[in-house]
Amino acid sequence: MEQTIGRKRMNMKISLTVLASSLALLLGGCMVGPDYQRPKVAVPTQYKELPGWTVAEPSAAAPKADWWTGFDDPLLNQLEPMVSVSNQTVRQDYANYQEALAEVQQARSGLFPTIGVTGSGTRERSGSSSTSAASGTRGSVINSGSLEGNVSWAPDLWGKVRRTIEENKATAQASEATLANATLSEQTALATAVIELRVADANIDLLQKTVDAYKESLRVVGNQGAAGTTPPSDVISARTQLENAQSSLLALGVSRAQYAHAIAVLVGKNPEELDIPHSTTLPTLPLVPAGVPSTLLQRRPDIAVAERQMAAENAAIGVAVSAYYPSLSLSGADGFSQSPLAGLLHVANHIWSLGADVSETVFDGGARHAEVAAAKAAYEASVANYRGTVLTAFQNVEDDLSGLRILAQQGDVLDSAVRDASRGADIAFNEYQAGTVDYTTAATAQATKLSTQQSALSVQQQRLLDTVSLIGDMGGDWTASALGDPGKSSTRH
Numbered sequence: 001m002e003q004t005i006g007r008k009r010m011n012m013k014i015s016l017t018v019l020a021s022s023l024a025l026l027l028g029g030c031m032v033g034p035d036y037q038r039p040k041v042a043v044p045t046q047y048k049e050l051p052g053w054t055v056a057e058p059s060a061a062a063p064k065a066d067w068w069t070g071f072d073d074p075l076l077n078q079l080e081p082m083v084s085v086s087n088q089t090v091r092q093d094y095a096n097y098q099e100a101l102a103e104v105q106q107a108r109s110g111l112f113p114t115i116g117v118t119g120s121g122t123r124e125r126s127g128s129s130s131t132s133a134a135s136g137t138r139g140s141v142i143n144s145g146s147l148e149g150n151v152s153w154a155p156d157l158w159g160k161v162r163r164t165i166e167e168n169k170a171t172a173q174a175s176e177a178t179l180a181n182a183t184l185s186e187q188t189a190l191a192t193a194v195i196e197l198r199v200a201d202a203n204i205d206l207l208q209k210t211v212d213a214y215k216e217s218l219r220v221v222g223n224q225g226a227a228g229t230t231p232p233s234d235v236i237s238a239r240t241q242l243e244n245a246q247s248s249l250l251a252l253g254v255s256r257a258q259y260a261h262a263i264a265v266l267v268g269k270n271p272e273e274l275d276i277p278h279s280t281t282l283p284t285l286p287l288v289p290a291g292v293p294s295t296l297l298q299r300r301p302d303i304a305v306a307e308r309q310m311a312a313e314n315a316a317i318g319v320a321v322s323a324y325y326p327s328l329s330l331s332g333a334d335g336f337s338q339s340p341l342a343g344l345l346h347v348a349n350h351i352w353s354l355g356a357d358v359s360e361t362v363f364d365g366g367a368r369h370a371e372v373a374a375a376k377a378a379y380e381a382s383v384a385n386y387r388g389t390v391l392t393a394f395q396n397v398e399d400d401l402s403g404l405r406i407l408a409q410q411g412d413v414l415d416s417a418v419r420d421a422s423r424g425a426d427i428a429f430n431e432y433q434a435g436t437v438d439y440t441t442a443a444t445a446q447a448t449k450l451s452t453q454q455s456a457l458s459v460q461q462q463r464l465l466d467t468v469s470l471i472g473d474m475g476g477d478w479t480a481s482a483l484g485d486p487g488k489s490s491t492r493h
Contacts (some may be wrong), residue, residue, distance in 0.1 A: 031159025033318020049401035070286030086268025100172035113153035148335030172486035174308035255380035299475030400470035
């Protein structure tokens with residue numbers, strides 16, 4: 001008996017050794033479907049708007065970390081770091097990224113066998129109840145049980161599991177890039193809102209000075225009206241001009257409040273939680289060096305999203321193709337079974353088994369062909385999306401560069417216009433007081449001065465906004481090298 005058991009154990013060890021060797025060979029099996037290669041896109045050698053711009057050096061190809069500090073605004077410096085922590089859009093994309101990492105881990109589990117332990121126990125009475133009743137005795141009670149370990153594994157012969165892992169890894173990296181893109185988008189949205197708020201404050205200051213000037217004009221015109229040296233219509237015109245300016249000043253309060261509320265939401269706060277005091281200083285206009293167009297392929301997270309989606313769709317083709325090939329499933333069990341229960345773990349109660357199942361679809365009405373065709377079409381769509389995203393990126397940067405170039409020229413002209421309009425308004429009012437021109441001339445000159453000042457402020461605002469847009473369109477301080485290996489990242493999050 002002992003010799004028989006020994007031979008069974010030896011056979012079991014040999015079988016397990018063979019099984020392990022087979023597993024190692026099968027793990028290195030082939031993978032069907034195309035291997036991923038990034039499609040080429042046409043990249044210009046330089047931007048059309050590059051002349052006149054500072055070309056970035058390799059060490060300064062894009063804004064550095066905390067790019068917003070270049071605007072030298074205390075509010076931006078205080079609030080921007082909060083976006084990546086408290087902004088709800090960013091938090092949502094972070095959760096989506098964590099989900100994608102978990103799906104990579106789930107796909108990886110398909111490479112390994114499933115091991116389980118099963119135990120059972122029963123307690124039953126033997127003998128029929130009628131016999132027991134007739135004899136006046138009770139049937140005997142028997143305890144029985146089993147303890148068994150089992151393993152099952154479907155070897156990845158054709159690379160379906162590995163292609164799925166490849167697909168899920170690329171999807172996880174796309175989610176990581178989506179998170180980076182959302183963070184950058186919300187950061188630029190915050191910078192835009194802060195600039196809008198600062199410009200609203202500057203407009204308030206400008207209109208307050210205008211209201212003060214119009215009050216002085218009304219006082220002078222009123223005195224002359226009382227002295228009978230000017231008609232009553234001039235007094236009414238001066239009063240109307242003042243009241244319109246006061247109305248515009250009040251209206252700015254609505255815009256400022258809305259910008260402040262938007263800023264609070266962007267940093268994850270309720271509007272009433274954030275109080276932003278009035279500021280008389282606009283953000284500084286930073287110098288943003290423009291790199292070569294090819295750097296956008298590595299610097300923009302939205303391009304990385306599109307590229308990783310391409311890689312995922314390419315891997316999905318391999319998953320679909322693997323359905324054409326047979327599948328193999330291996331199983332094994334080792335344990336003990338005994339009735340009665342006493343001596344369950346005795347060597348005489350040892351049991352084991354090995355098994356294998358092979359399956360192949362013979363006819364499916366074209367379902368597999370359709371799945372492969374759909375996967376290939378999805379990949380082609382992702383290629384078109386990638387190339388379209390790259391083209392849009394080039395367009396965005398060209399728009400920003402041309403806007404900044406033209407606005408700089410317009411700003412210089414408007415600076416001269418503001419000086420001339422201010423001097424013209426002073427001259428016209430002095431001439432009115434001297435009686436050489438009517439009040440309409442003086443009022444028109446004052447209105448022209450205000451309009452020119454507001455235009456200059458608007459251009460200054462747009463230059464700041466275009467700079468924020470350029471930084472965002474160049475990828476901020478992000479690079480594609482920040483994308484990690486989802487297989488490794490999944491253990492860190």
